[in-house]
Amino acid sequence: MKIITISREFGSGGRELGKRLAEVLGIPCYDNKIIEMIAKENGFDEQYVANVSERSIEAAYPMTIGHRFAMPPLQIMDQSIRVAAAQRQIIENFAKQGDCVIVGRSADAILEEMHPLNLFVYADMDSCVKRCMERAPAGENLSRSEMERMIRQIDKQRSQYHQMYSDMKWGAKEGYHLCINTSGREIKDLIPALAAYVQAWFGE
Amino acid sequence: MKIITISREFGSGGRELGKRLAEVLGIPCYDNKIIEMIAKENGFDEQYVANVSERSIEAAYPMTIGHRFAMPPLQIMDQSIRVAAAQRQIIENFAKQGDCVIVGRSADAILEEMHPLNLFVYADMDSCVKRCMERAPAGENLSRSEMERMIRQIDKQRSQYHQMYSDMKWGAKEGYHLCINTSGREIKDLIPALAAYVQAWFGE
Numbered sequence: 001m002k003i004i005t006i007s008r009e010f011g012s013g014g015r016e017l018g019k020r021l022a023e024v025l026g027i028p029c030y031d032n033k034i035i036e037m038i039a040k041e042n043g044f045d046e047q048y049v050a051n052v053s054e055r056s057i058e059a060a061y062p063m064t065i066g067h068r069f070a071m072p073p074l075q076i077m078d079q080s081i082r083v084a085a086a087q088r089q090i091i092e093n094f095a096k097q098g099d100c101v102i103v104g105r106s107a108d109a110i111l112e113e114m115h116p117l118n119l120f121v122y123a124d125m126d127s128c129v130k131r132c133m134e135r136a137p138a139g140e141n142l143s144r145s146e147m148e149r150m151i152r153q154i155d156k157q158r159s160q161y162h163q164m165y166s167d168m169k170w171g172a173k174e175g176y177h178l179c180i181n182t183s184g185r186e187i188k189d190l191i192p193a194l195a196a197y198v199q200a201w202f203g204e
Numbered sequence: 205m206k207i208i209t210i211s212r213e214f215g216s217g218g219r220e221l222g223k224r225l226a227e228v229l230g231i232p233c234y235d236n237k238i239i240e241m242i243a244k245e246n247g248f249d250e251q252y253v254a255n256v257s258e259r260s261i262e263a264a265y266p267m268t269i270g271h272r273f274a275m276p277p278l279q280i281m282d283q284s285i286r287v288a289a290a291q292r293q294i295i296e297n298f299a300k301q302g303d304c305v306i307v308g309r310s311a312d313a314i315l316e317e318m319h320p321l322n323l324f325v326y327a328d329m330d331s332c333v334k335r336c337m338e339r340a341p342a343g344e345n346l347s348r349s350e351m352e353r354m355i356r357q358i359d360k361q362r363s364q365y366h367q368m369y370s371d372m373k374w375g376a377k378e379g380y381h382l383c384i385n386t387s388g389r390e391i392k393d394l395i396p397a398l399a400a401y402v403q404a405w406f407g408e
Binding site for chain 2: 120122124171173174176177178179180181183185189190192193194196197199200201203
């Protein structure tokens with residue numbers, strides 16, 4: 001069974017890398033589909049789920065900012081724990097169904113016992129900012145420094161989310177089988193060699 | 205110009221990886237040849253040069269152990285600085301001659317301006333110990349814990365040596381283009397995909 005998990009710094013192109021890799025390997029790639037499915041199954045608002053999905057419980061509740069020790073109401077807390085639990089189950093179900101690429105959501109830690117190949121995708125800040133600028137939705141007009149702050153914040157949230165599932169530090173190379181620096185690179189140029197790496201890894 | 209530098213944790217198989225990669229790419233791999241050449245050019249004792257080559261100046265002089273603030277005699281200090289300087293020059297000369305793989309000796313930092321592809325090879329402690337045990341010279345009989353200590357010590361020396369040439373921390377993924385975890389893997393199985401990665405990197 002080929003399970004490939006992709007962890008990635010925001011703006012590094014990890015999501016694109018996952019999609020392209022899955023395409024070449026001829027296997028599904030699960031990403032925001034996971035969120036959609038949770039949203040549908042649980043009747044949650046999709047945007048809400050998107051907001052929770054890769055953030056720590058605390059980060060998902062901006063109303064607690066400035067109230068360092070304030071906790072969200074028990075009911076809301078319950079709900080975000082349910083979302084995280086549902087995500088974990090869905091990831092496990094996807095993995096059981098067969099070969100796949102899963103981007104984000106700490107699938108590396110959640111699926112540890114299935115021995116996935118864990119990739120980490122990263123890039124220097126310049127490259128991340130550039131990629132984010134190019135892909136910014138129309139109307140979003142962040143300055144360079146705002147963009148940098150957003151990138152750092154999202155990476156911090158990903159790191160916190162990962163802590164729910166593992167003691168291994170998010171982004172520390174020891175937790176991954178291959179760490180790919182995409183600075184100044186076109187993702188698509190790296191895909192054939194990475195696909196070959198995946199196949200060699202799984203003994204094909 | 206294809207310059208590939210290999211930095212590696214002791215016992216991770218980085219040296220084997222460098223040699224095999226160079227073979228497949230059809231380019232030279234420089235490793236202990238560098239040391240031999242320095243030894244010949246400078247008339248130094250080869251074993252002495254081997255000892256200095258990848259260690260910090262301090263570490264190359266075990267007589268200073270226990271004398272934390274003692275300095276080696278000026279003359280010896282001079283010599284080890286000359287050896288490091290000669291190594292740097294030889295690495296630069298090799299790189300100027302054409303495509304090559306260079307294993308260790310902080311070539312990643314020394315050749316920075318030539319834009320090499322910098323690989324870092326690492327593995328978990330179990331794998332490093334196993335590899336070292338398999339390759340131990342006849343007569344060497346280190347216990348598991350002695351072996352672990354030796355591995356950590358050599359990696360520390362490599363890290364210190366790197367500091368002579370760069371502020372980038374040795375082994376921090378940000379300083380490399382691809383970090384390869386060889387835990388429980390046969391190096392040879394990974395080579396074809398890595399060779400493809402190298403070729404894609406240099407636009408071939």
